[in-house]
Every structure is written in structure tokens, then in C-alpha cells.
Amino acid sequence: MANAYQIIVCGSLVPDPLQTLEPISSPSGPALKNELMLPAALDPWAGHALYEAANLAKKIPGTQVWLVSLGPKAKLQQLMMNIAQKAAFTFVPVEGNAGGFMSATDSASALVKAIEGIEGLDKERMLLFGGWESASRGAGSTLQLIGDALGIQDQFMGVDEIKIQEDGSFTVLERVEGACHQESLCAGGPAVLGWATGNLPEPTNNPQVGMVNMRSIMPALQKAAKADVGLDGVEYVSVSLPKQLRDTRIVKDMPVDEIAREIVEWIKK
Amino acid sequence: MEKILLLGFSDQASLKLLPEGATVAASLAASLECSWEVALVGKGVQEAANALGSCGAAKFYGVEGDEFAFARYSSDLPAAEALLKASQSTLILVPGSSRANRVLSALAMRLGGRADTHVTRVAVEEGKVLANRWFYRQRMEACFSRSQRPWVISLEPGNVEPQSFNAATVSVEMVSVALPDDAKRTKVLGLKYPAGTAQTIRPDAQLLFVAGAGWTKKQPDGELHVPEAEKTILDFLEKTQSSLGSTKSLVDQTGGGDAVLSFMTHLNQIGQTGSTPRHAKGLATCCHGEEPHVVGWRFITERRAVNIDANCGWARGKTDVLYVADAFAVMKKVNELLSE
Numbered sequence: 001m002a003n004a005y006q007i008i009v010c011g012s013l014v015p016d017p018l019q020t021l022e023p024i025s026s027p028s029g030p031a032l033k034n035e036l037m038l039p040a041a042l043d044p045w046a047g048h049a050l051y052e053a054a055n056l057a058k059k060i061p062g063t064q065v066w067l068v069s070l071g072p073k074a075k076l077q078q079l080m081m082n083i084a085q086k087a088a089f090t091f092v093p094v095e096g097n098a099g100g101f102m103s104a105t106d107s108a109s110a111l112v113k114a115i116e117g118i119e120g121l122d123k124e125r126m127l128l129f130g131g132w133e134s135a136s137r138g139a140g141s142t143l144q145l146i147g148d149a150l151g152i153q154d155q156f157m158g159v160d161e162i163k164i165q166e167d168g169s170f171t172v173l174e175r176v177e178g179a180c181h182q183e184s185l186c187a188g189g190p191a192v193l194g195w196a197t198g199n200l201p202e203p204t205n206n207p208q209v210g211m212v213n214m215r216s217i218m219p220a221l222q223k224a225a226k227a228d229v230g231l232d233g234v235e236y237v238s239v240s241l242p243k244q245l246r247d248t249r250i251v252k253d254m255p256v257d258e259i260a261r262e263i264v265e266w267i268k269k
Numbered sequence: 270m271e272k273i274l275l276l277g278f279s280d281q282a283s284l285k286l287l288p289e290g291a292t293v294a295a296s297l298a299a300s301l302e303c304s305w306e307v308a309l310v311g312k313g314v315q316e317a318a319n320a321l322g323s324c325g326a327a328k329f330y331g332v333e334g335d336e337f338a339f340a341r342y343s344s345d346l347p348a349a350e351a352l353l354k355a356s357q358s359t360l361i362l363v364p365g366s367s368r369a370n371r372v373l374s375a376l377a378m379r380l381g382g383r384a385d386t387h388v389t390r391v392a393v394e395e396g397k398v399l400a401n402r403w404f405y406r407q408r409m410e411a412c413f414s415r416s417q418r419p420w421v422i423s424l425e426p427g428n429v430e431p432q433s434f435n436a437a438t439v440s441v442e443m444v445s446v447a448l449p450d451d452a453k454r455t456k457v458l459g460l461k462y463p464a465g466t467a468q469t470i471r472p473d474a475q476l477l478f479v480a481g482a483g484w485t486k487k488q489p490d491g492e493l494h495v496p497e498a499e500k501t502i503l504d505f506l507e508k509t510q511s512s513l514g515s516t517k518s519l520v521d522q523t524g525g526g527d528a529v530l531s532f533m534t535h536l537n538q539i540g541q542t543g544s545t546p547r548h549a550k551g552l553a554t555c556c557h558g559e560e561p562h563v564v565g566w567r568f569i570t571e572r573r574a575v576n577i578d579a580n581c582g583w584a585r586g587k588t589d590v591l592y593v594a595d596a597f598a599v600m601k602k603v604n605e606l607l608s609e
Contacts, residue, residue: 014405015405017406017541017560017561017564018559018560018561021405021408021409023409023411030411032405044541044542045542048542100404100405101404101411104374105378105383135405135406135541135542136404136405137404138387138403138404138405138406139374139385139386139387140370140374140386141374141384141386144371144372144374144375145374145375145378147375148374148375148378148379149378153342153343153451153452153454154342154343154454154455155342155343155371155375156342156371157367157370157371158367160535171458173461174367175367175536176340176367176368176460177284177366177367177472178460178470178472179462179463179468179469179470179536179537180460180461180462180463180536181460181461181462182339182340182367182457182459182460182461183457183458183459183460183461184341184455184456184457184458185455185456185458186454186455187454187455188454196535197520197535197538197542197543198535199535201521232383232417233383233415233416233417234413234414234415234416235413235414235415235416236411236412236413237399237411237412237413237414238411238412239404239409239410239411239412240409240410240411241408241409241410242407242408242409242410242567245585245586245587246572246586246587246588246589247586247589248583248584248585248586248587248588248589248590248591249589249590249591250579250584250591250593251590251591251592251593251594252579252593253593254592254594256594256595256598256599256602257602259575259592259594259599259602260599260600260602260603260605260606261606262592263552263573263575263592263599263603264603264606264607266550266571266573267476267509267550267552267607
């Protein structure tokens, strides 16, 4: 199939968004209290990237999807229990620190090694997917650095849509200022697409897909390469929580007219 | 000895990002007692440079041409790289925008430096440059310094009051950048606005109005009132010129086949996987105030919420006032009062 792509999705784990996070100092730099005990989830924007990749693979015969993830091995295994049923992919784990305070440069170089080690990868047909930012570091750096290290000239960030054309070129919608998208036409792979939310709902669990995925996930985890991810020249002076709690005034049993008047006065103040 | 460069894109002039960046650069240069320069990429570089004419920069550089008029990684990156090499600065301040953030990390890496994005404050303490930024989606703030140079710092917009600089004609040293053919594989087609929607996102508005999924649920009479909800919300936005935000659950309904507000898109989404806007006030309606949504409210100073659940997330110290009431009735009355 001339237009078939090889899609590499870079996505790691982040603490479950409903968890309360507290920073602590550790010998390797700032970290989260009980970090290894916190329930983890696939980074939300990386999740959208994975679902979009799986959707493209369904539409374009011959398209393959890999999920490349950096994190502690045990946590990656837990993560796979949650997402293996969502989409078909080949898992490429890398064991290392995936904390938000760790270096994007170190993470990127570990992921580049893992991608370059994928057997049979044709870089000309490669689409490198991931979240445009993570829910941990939130810098929007890692994917860009991986793309540049792999020599990819076409990068798109804040992507909400890709439309593949007959000739293998594609149009991309990227979020820009002013609540609109910039539309671009790219000649084809290789390209980097950092996804925002896209337009797809989260796929329902498919046990058959999960069974197939898990067959390759466990052996992959056992032979996961180790990566040394550190602070890379950053010296943290402080890490603190903002003042979380306000003295909420709960207004019950106030007539609607009065509430409306109070809100209008507040707006005009 | 540090040397500072303000690296910008000429289209940032209209967004007031360049004056903000120049304000920070001038202040940092004064603290470090060093000189600073300006480098611009895009269309109308001379005009953008003239607008900053009296800012105190020692020198202006530019890359201009049709190939650099629009935001594209493969042309913006070599342009910025050429400007940094011309200036040889060690601290690069860049007003944060989608265009800038798309290239900065790769730019720093190519020159042996590092980049930090979404920086909210840059200061000098005991001769050391310190930067602040948020981690874990605005859930904790860190202050740090970095040893590598050049250090490229992307400044999050809206954190400083920009000085007003008098315009003056300045001399811009134009740097020539030749793009190879493989840097022209992407063609920017233009801007695309969500089809058939009102302009609901206003970053400069005083007030953020957030609509939650409750607006599209069955009301006490057992019926859906989506057209009425749309009218009430649009009336309010029109009267107050506020900006419209949404919860994830409401925008996700678009893909789930449920009743939807026709003007709501993922661009309106606030929170963990949405935006973190900056407004003086925020009013949440029919929204439960769960943590993944409320992290997007980090920079909303005064907060109020209207919800029928007195035990919702907002009640747990996340808003200043929670009105336990029916948002349909309250907002309809608010609109009436605003019309008077």
C-alpha cells in the first residue's frame, strides 16, 4: 500500500489527574510524594495521539502503530492493563524516570534510541505522534527534540485533525492563537504531529485487541532498555504548591432574583 | 557576562507579546548590567522593530521574506538559528506563542543550549538568573536556574504589564537565510475558524464564563432545553463580552452523539487537557468543579459558581462563592438585569 504509514506514538504515564500531588526533595531532585504508589494514567494528550493513530491504521491498510513509553517498568505494566484493550499497537518500553521535573532532553534522547532500534522502521513513511505537551512537565519539548534528532523537517503542534490525501500528502489543523486553527498541507512522511484533543472519543475496550497486545507487551517489558534520565543542568531552588483552598461562601436558599443581582454587581465591579 | 536577545516573530507585535518581551528583557538587562538586542522573523520586520524603537535595545536583527511570513517549523527554525548565531547571546527571551513554542526546544538543542517554555517569571538573585514555571498542569510551581547556554526562555503571555515604547526608526541588520527544497514540503494554507460558530473565545475579556454538561441534561420538567441553553449563554456572552469556556465532558459530547451546544468546540475546553486562560473573574455554571477541570482555573483571580449540588467540587475551597441554584433560572435573570 503506497500510502501506508508507520506511526510511532510517544506517550508516557502521568499521575491520575484526580490525585492530590505534593512535591518533595529526593536525592535525584524534586519528586512527588509517594510517586511510585500514585495511580498512573496514560498522558491525556498522548492518549489522543494513540487513538488517532489507531484510527488511521484502521482506515489505511498496511499502517502499523508502535507505542514508545518511558517510565518505571512496574508502572508501565499497570498502564498497559488499562490501555491494551483500547487500540492495537506494538509496545516499545524504556525503563527510566518519567517524572515531570526530569529533563526533556534526556527523555528525548532515550526515546530516540528506542525508536532507532525498531526493526524494519522506514523513516520516510514515519509519522511521529505524541501529545503536544504532557500533563507532567508540560513543556512541549520532548516530541520536538525527538523529531529534530531524527532529522524530521515537518513538525506540527496542537494538532486537532489530519486528513490523508490519495497521493500520501496530508492536511493538518494546528491550534493557534485567536481560537482558530492553522491549516497546512504537507507533502507526506516523515512528520511530527503533537496532538491536542483531536476529534475522536476514547475507544471502548476491546478484549480481543487486548489479548493480542498483551502477548507482545509482557516480553517487551522484560527486555526494556534502561535510560538515565536526570535533571540535566537544572538546579531547583524551590518547588511549592499554590494556595489551594479558598474560603468558599456557600449560598443556599437565596432567591434567584437576589443571586442574579449579586452576580451582576460582581461582574460590573 | 550574559548577553540578552529578545527573539520574536513580527506577527507577535499585534498580540502585544513583543512589548511584554521587551519589558522583561530591559528589566533583566538592567539587573545583570548587560546589553540586549532584538531579533525578529516574519513579514514586516522593520515596522515591528520600529514599534519597539525606544526600548533600549543595542541592536536589531531580522530575517524577512515570503518564505518566513507564516508559521512553519522548517522555515522558522533555520531563521531563528541564524539570528542566534548572528547575535551570540547567552540568554534568549522569546514571547510565548504557538509559533515560537513550536521551534524553541530544537533551536536551543541545535546550538548546544537548552530551552524552557511557559516561564512565568525571570529574575536575578545574587547574580544568578532564576526562572519560574508550573509543573503538572499548574498544580505546583518551581523556581530554578540552569547552567547551559544559550538558555532559551519562552515567556508565558500576560505575566507582565508591558511598557509603552515610543516608535522610532531603527536600523535592522537583515540576515540572509536560504531554505533548501526539503524545508518547503509544507505549505501553510491559512487560518480556519470552527464552522458556523460565534466568536466565543476572547482572551482579553475580564470575565471567563464556563458552561458545564448540565446545560444539556434533562431539567426538572424531564425535558432537554438545549436551544434555550444556547440562547441564554450567547445572550450573556454578548452582553458581557466575556470569554466562553467549557468542561471536558461537555465538549466530549460532540463525539458521543449526545445533545450538544452548537457553538462549543474542544478549543473552548478549560482544564487538564484544555487551556489555562488568564482572566480577572470566572463564573462557572452547571459544572461540578472537579480537579482536572479546576486546574485550568489557576490564573482566574475571582471565582464564582452556580450549581444545584451543594457538595460539588467548587464547595471544597475552589471558588469564592458557590450559589446553590438552577443556572437556567439564574442566568436568565442575570441577562434580564444586564439588559436594563
